[in-house]
Amino acid sequence: MSSPLKDPDQRIVFFQQWFSDTIPHSKALGLKIIAVRRGFGSMQLDWREELVGNPETGVLAGGPLTALMDSCCGMSVATMLSEPKPFATLDLRIDYVRPATPGKAVIAEAECYRVTHSVAFTRAFAHHGDPKDPIAAAAGTFMLGTKGEVTRPQTIGAEVKP
Amino acid sequence: MSTLPNPLMARLAEVRKSGDVAKLAEAIPYARWMRIAPENGTGELLTRMRYHDDLIGNTFLPAIHGGTLGAMLEMAAIFHLLWETETETVPKIVNITVDYLRSARPVDVIACAKVTKQGRRMVNVYAEAWQDDRAKPVATANAHFLIKSDDAPPSL
Numbered sequence: 386m387s388s389p390l391k392d393p394d395q396r397i398v399f400f401q402q403w404f405s406d407t408i409p410h411s412k413a414l415g416l417k418i419i420a421v422r423r424g425f426g427s428m429q430l431d432w433r434e435e436l437v438g439n440p441e442t443g444v445l446a447g448g449p450l451t452a453l454m455d456s457c458c459g460m461s462v463a464t465m466l467s468e469p470k471p472f473a474t475l476d477l478r479i480d481y482v483r484p485a486t487p488g489k490a491v492i493a494e495a496e497c498y499r500v501t502h503s504v505a506f507t508r509a510f511a512h513h514g515d516p517k518d519p520i521a522a523a524a525g526t527f528m529l530g531t532k533g534e535v536t537r538p539q540t541i542g543a544e545v546k547p
Numbered sequence: 548m549s550t551l552p553n554p555l556m557a558r559l560a561e562v563r564k565s566g567d568v569a570k571l572a573e574a575i576p577y578a579r580w581m582r583i584a585p586e587n588g589t590g591e592l593l594t595r596m597r598y599h600d601d602l603i604g605n606t607f608l609p610a611i612h613g614g615t616l617g618a619m620l621e622m623a624a625i626f627h628l629l630w631e632t633e634t635e636t637v638p639k640i641v642n643i644t645v646d647y648l649r650s651a652r653p654v655d656v657i658a659c660a661k662v663t664k665q666g667r668r669m670v671n672v673y674a675e676a677w678q679d680d681r682a683k684p685v686a687t688a689n690a691h692f693l694i695k696s697d698d699a700p701p702s703l
Contacts, residue, residue, distance in 0.1 A: 406606075408604055408606075409602075409606065410602055410614065412601075439555070439575075440555060445577075446622075455613050455614040473650065475646075476645060479617075
């Protein structure tokens with residue numbers, strides 16, 4: 386199989402390619418991968434007028450943040466699998482702790498902190514550049530080994546002990 | 548705070564007269580972009596997300612992206628609160644928990660919502676989304692919304 390992607394820049398290119406090729410909604414939102422390493426993923430969502438929820442304030446709708454958090458948590462799961470396998474979101478909780486600032490890009494940082502045989506556990510924060518000043522927090526769990534083709538890139542790290 | 552009426556609340560007043568609930572979505576850029584709109588042809592307020600290729604999250608199955616299901620459940624809850632309750636402001640989401648039950652195929656998704664608990668400032672809403680068979684939901688959600696702007700903390 387392919388060797389683990391040791392080079393950070395190569396990893397970003399690899400995951401971004403996966404995103405663009407197989408996840409049209411992430412492409413439609415314009416999600417950009419900022420960082421990816423074992424157990425961690427970070428993505429950026431740029432502010433756009435059509436993603437606004439409240440036309441009076443220009444604040445982003447909850448939906449784009451939900452999709453950003455789901456995608457980012459999912460990417461953190463992909464980095465933890467010893468071999469690529471399909472997985473799907475089981476549940477996702479999002480706390481909107483303050484409104485996103487209109488015009489500013491949102492950065493999500495997700496951590497996959499536990500992988501078992503069937504389930505992966507993740508948490509994430511979204512912010513405008515200062516992780517200590519979050520816009521949203523998320524907790525997502527993912528079911529591993531679901532039906533369908535493998536669409537994820539090869540793992541980054543070593544074996545995962547269930 | 549602006550003294551001008553919020554475009555969405557102004558639209559709500561128009562829609563209350565005309566009865567054309569689909570027009571509510573026109574005041575929300577994200578709803579237009581996602582092709583999410585309410586409808587009440589059956590007498591029940593439902594929210595529909597029209598299928599288009601940008602919704603896909605997995606090209607191999609193919610399946611609709613989970614984030615878009617969460618988004619449309621949230622919109623369904625908001626449209627329900629605007630239409631079925633006496634809210635004076637645009638409801639502000641505090642949190643949402645989405646359960647994914649089945650993979651969603653590349654067709655329209657429909658959702659209904661109901662208020663589980665109405666408080667003075669906070670409302671708890673349950674929403675459910677399905678495709679062809681209402682008895683087989685693809686996703687459900689519980690969400691909290693602040694519904695009184697004057698009581699909201701400055702940041703929300």
